[in-house]
Every structure is written in C-alpha cells, then in structure tokens.
Amino acid sequence: MAPPSVKQHVFAPWNDPDAKPLIRIEGVSKSFGDFSAVNKVDLDIYPGEFFSLLGASGCGKTTLLRMLAGFEIPSEGSISIDGVDMTDIPPYERPVNMMFQSYALFPHMTVEQNVAFGLKQDRMPKARIAERVKAVLDLVQMSSLAARKPQQLSGGQRQRVALARCLAKEPKVLLLDEPLAALDKKLREQTQLELVNIQDRVGITFVMVTHDQEEAMTMSARIGVMNAGSIEQVGTPVEIYEYPATTFVADFIGTANMFDGVVALDEQSHTVVDCQELDARLVVGHSSGVAVGAPVTVMVRPEKMMVQREPPEERVNCAHGVVSDIAYLGDISIYHVRLASGRKVQVALTNLRHTSEQRLTWDDEVYLTWHPANSLVLVQ
Numbered sequence: 200m201a202p203p204s205v206k207q208h209v210f211a212p213w214n215d216p217d218a219k220p221l222i223r224i225e226g227v228s229k230s231f232g233d234f235s236a237v238n239k240v241d242l243d244i245y246p247g248e249f250f251s252l253l254g255a256s257g258c259g260k261t262t263l264l265r266m267l268a269g270f271e272i273p274s275e276g277s278i279s280i281d282g283v284d285m286t287d288i289p290p291y292e293r294p295v296n297m298m299f300q301s302y303a304l305f306p307h308m309t310v311e312q313n314v315a316f317g318l319k320q321d322r323m324p325k326a327r328i329a330e331r332v333k334a335v336l337d338l339v340q341m342s343s344l345a346a347r348k349p350q351q352l353s354g355g356q357r358q359r360v361a362l363a364r365c366l367a368k369e370p371k372v373l374l375l376d377e378p379l380a381a382l383d384k385k386l387r388e389q390t391q392l393e394l395v396n397i398q399d400r401v402g403i404t405f406v407m408v409t410h411d412q413e414e415a416m417t418m419s420a421r422i423g424v425m426n427a428g429s430i431e432q433v434g435t436p437v438e439i440y441e442y443p444a445t446t447f448v449a450d451f452i453g454t455a456n457m458f459d460g461v462v463a464l465d466e467q468s469h470t471v472v473d474c475q476e477l478d479a480r481l482v483v484g485h486s487s488g489v490a491v492g493a494p495v496t497v498m499v500r501p502e503k504m505m506v507q508r509e510p511p512e513e514r515v516n517c518a519h520g521v522v523s524d525i526a527y528l529g530d531i532s533i534y535h536v537r538l539a540s541g542r543k544v545q546v547a548l549t550n551l552r553h554t555s556e557q558r559l560t561w562d563d564e565v566y567l568t569w570h571p572a573n574s575l576v577l578v579q
Contacts, residue, residue: 227276
C-alpha cells in the first residue's frame with residue numbers, strides 16, 4: 200500500500216479547536232422511496248483539505264457528493280459551505296465545481312475552448328479569460344495541447360483538461376467523482392501524486408469519492424469510510440489503517456486477520472483475551488475499556504506477523520498452521536496459513552534477498568507470532 204502524502208503530517212486543522220470548517224454537514228439523510236441512501240451523516244471538512252469519501256458501491260458516498268453539489272436535496276439535515284446554508288441554493292450558484300468520472304468534455308471544442316466555457320458563461324472579460332485559461336493549462340501541463348480536441352488526447356490528458364476546466368472558475372470546493380477510474384494502473388499512480396501537488400498549490404478544498412483504498416490512502420489528508428449510508432470512521436490514513444474503529448473498517452482497509460475471543464483481563468497497559476479458536480491467550484498492548492467476559496475481536500495486520508518453524512516457548516499471541524497458498528508479488532510474498540479449524544490467516548513477508556527461492560513453501564508447518572503492540576481490540 201502506498202505511503203501517505205507528506206502533507207498529512209503538517210496539515211491538521213481538525214486538531215485545532217478554533218479552526219472553522221469550510222463544509223459542515225449536519226444530520227444529513229437522503230431517501231429514495233423506502234431506500235435510505237444516506238443516514239444521518241455529520242461531517243466537517245476544513246479549508247485546503249483533501250478529503251476522501253471511501254466505500255464500496257452503494258454505500259452512499261456518491262449521493263452525499265451530489266448533495267454537496269446541489270444535484271440532490273437532503274431528505275433531512277443541512278449542508279453549509281463557508282457558513283452559508285446551501286439548502287435553497289441551486290447547483291450553478293454554489294461555490295463548488297464537480298469533476299465527473301466521464302470528464303464530460305465537449306467533443307467539438309478544443310482544449311482551450313473547453314477550459315474557457317464556464318468563464319464565458321459567467322461573462323468574464325476576454326482578456327481575463329485568456330489569462331485564466333493559460334494559468335490553469337500551465338498548472339496541469341497542457342498548454343502545448345491547447346488547440347487539440349478531446350478525441351486527440353489520451354485518457355490522462357483528458358483528465359487534466361477536465362481538472363483545468365474545474366479549476367478555472369476558482370471554486371471554494373472541488374468535488375471529484377472517481378476521477379482516476381478510467382486510467383490504467385501506472386498512469387493512475389502517477390496522477391494521484393500530481394493531483395495532490397496541484398491541490399496543495401491552488402489551496403482549494405478537494406472532496407473526492409472513491410472505492411479504491413490505495414487511492415484514498417495516497418491522496419487524502421483525511422478519509423471518511425462509509426458503509427450502508429453511514430460514516431463508520433473519519434481519520435487520517437494512518438489512523439484509519441492502524442487504529443480502525445470497527446471491524447468493518449479493519450476489514451475494508453487493507454487486509455486484517457481477526458480472532459474472536461473474550462476479555463480475561465483489562466489493565467491500563469494491556470488487555471488479555473482468551474481465544475478458543477487458537478487455543479491461546481492474546482495479549483494486546485492497550486486497554487480495551489471492556490468488561491471481563493465481554494466478547495471482542497483481536498485484529499492483527501498480515502505485515503505485523505512473524506513466522507517461525509519451531510513452536511514458541513509460550514502459547515501467547517500465537518497461531519499454528521500449515522502454508523496452503525503463496526502469492527509472490529515481487530517486493531513481498533503473501534502466505535496463506537491454514538489453521539487446524541480450517542480458517543486461513545494471511546502473513547506478508549518482505550522479500551529482502553535477491554533469490555528465486557521462497558523462504559517458505561507449500562505444506563510447511565509454521566507458527567505465527569506477533570508483538571502485543573501490533574494488535575488491536577475491536578468491540579463486537
């Protein structure tokens with residue numbers, strides 16, 4: 200998984216109690232007949248933030264984005280931008296612009312004409328239009344192709360033109376609906392960082408909808424993980440990945456091994472969980488705040504696990520099984536270990552040596568262990 204942007208470590212207005220959000224969503228719901236697409240969402244998004252709504256298809260993220268744009272009206276709740284209630288404000292009067300997944304470029308217009316279209320609709324003076332179009336085309340490195348038409352451009356180039364057209368009107372908020380979905384993997388990875396750099400330079404608040412967790416992790420200052428119309432957790436990429444608030448978030452972001460058990464001991468520095476499935480005691484390096492005897496789930500990421508062929512001295516934070524599948528991915532290998540119960544656990548090991556041989560092979564008997572600090576208690 201790609202590392203988070205450096206910007207995330209220095210940009211954190213949500214931690215400042217005096218910071219005012221640019222976008223405030225309060226108790227927003229949206230129903231279509233008997234179907235509830237969005238359910239009582241509360242969310243603050245700050246000026247200059249790159250915020251992502253992440254979730255599977257049908258979770259409500261696009262509906263929420265369309266309500267921000269004014270294309271859908273909330274069934275209840277309110278949305279304000281820069282302190283102004285947007286309830287009765289039509290889309291064309293909102294301080295937002297939307298970049299669609301299809302890019303929606305006019306095929307009969309040149310790149311320059313596409314970018315200038317919205318400015319002409321606003322009756323901006325010609326000299327100012329020319330100045331603004333040149334500035335945004337320079338920003339997205341498309342000035343040399345200003346005379347071309349969309350059908351003469353690659354997918355990545357069309358994406359840049361669509362972005363330039365959105366930025367030309369200098370909105371307070373730019374909404375992006377799966378903006379990189381049409382690009383191939385290599386171009387998508389390159390464009391992710393370019394978009395982050397452009398957003399940082401223009402200082403406009405970006406709100407992006409995506410189902411791609413790597414995309415959200417790479418580009419976002421914060422992520423809102425959505426499930427069944429609600430936001431399960433909002434946090435930085437590090438918070439979402441390392442400290443998921445629910446089993447859904449833990450399972451949706453990356454890969455997680457989860458073991459059910461009951462709390463045997465809860466202290467300030469650690470929690471002990473009895474796990475019948477592993478026939479072992481699991482020690483977690485934090486207090487769960489859960490009563491003894493309560494059912495919980497212990498989460499361990501595959502890259503946090505260690506593998507050994509000999510049994511450990513103590514049956515603490517230990518799982519025993521047989522290697523059933525191996526996925527070689529170049530930089531890492533994913534090992535699927537089948538436990539006695541039939542359950543499979545995933546382990547990710549970095550391939551440090553330049554060799555064609557796997558350190559483990561099929562049907563090897565192994566023991567998996569992990570440090571208490573590398574696991575997390577999730578309440579069921």
